[in-house]
Amino acid sequence: MDIGAIFLTLAVLILIAMFVSGPFMQKQRKLVQEEHEISSLKAENERILNALQELDFDNTLGKIPTEDYPSMRTALMQKGVAILRQLDEYQQTASGQDAESLLEAAIADRRVDSALATSSDDAEKDEDLEALIAKRRSAQKAKSAGFCPKCGNPILVSDTFCPKCGNSLK
Structure with missing residues (x-):
């Protein structure tokens, strides 16, 4: 062609x-x-x-x-x-x-x-906000169960399997 x-x-x-x-x-x-x-x-x-x-x-x-x-x-x-x-x-x-x-x-x-x-109650709002942040941080720390022994991914207390590798945690 x-x-x-x-x-x-x-x-x-x-x-x-x-x-x-x-x-x-x-x-x-x-x-x-x-x-x-x-x-x-x-x-x-x-x-x-x-x-x-x-x-x-x-x-x-x-x-x-x-x-x-x-x-x-x-x-x-x-x-x-x-x-x-x-x-x-x-x-x-x-x-x-x-x-x-x-x-x-x-x-x-x-x-x-x-x-x-x-x-004028900005300071009161800030205190309430700080209290909420502290409460949320403490709740998140309580939920953490450490790391997966196989891959090292962070896991929660409620996890039965690792969300990354699928390794059994219980």
Whole structure:
């Protein structure tokens, strides 16, 4: 067979493979584009939630004039609602809540999270956490039964056979 015929056959096979695999590649590109859109909408939603939280905080501090606060809050709320509606179109959520109530719930969750993060009982939480860690470490030490005599793999009290080599331990 001639080398030109081999190259021609190879080129035809490559073109056929590209034609057949084309629809599969198109679907993946569409999914990647949709995931990118959802990701950017979620990021924009987070940005608006942060802006609303900062606006509320600035209002409580008196940095924003009281006559400007409602209009600024309404504008941010409308942007947030529009983004949540777009997210609903992508995700097809079938919940009974409307976008405004979802936005209000997200803002309330943020406020609760920030209030918990700034509480003064951090030392008490640390002590509780240290106690839990110490309790877990002591429980793990009690469970250890040493090592397998055949392969040296760590074994537990409840093991009948070595999990690595299968050697009988009893």
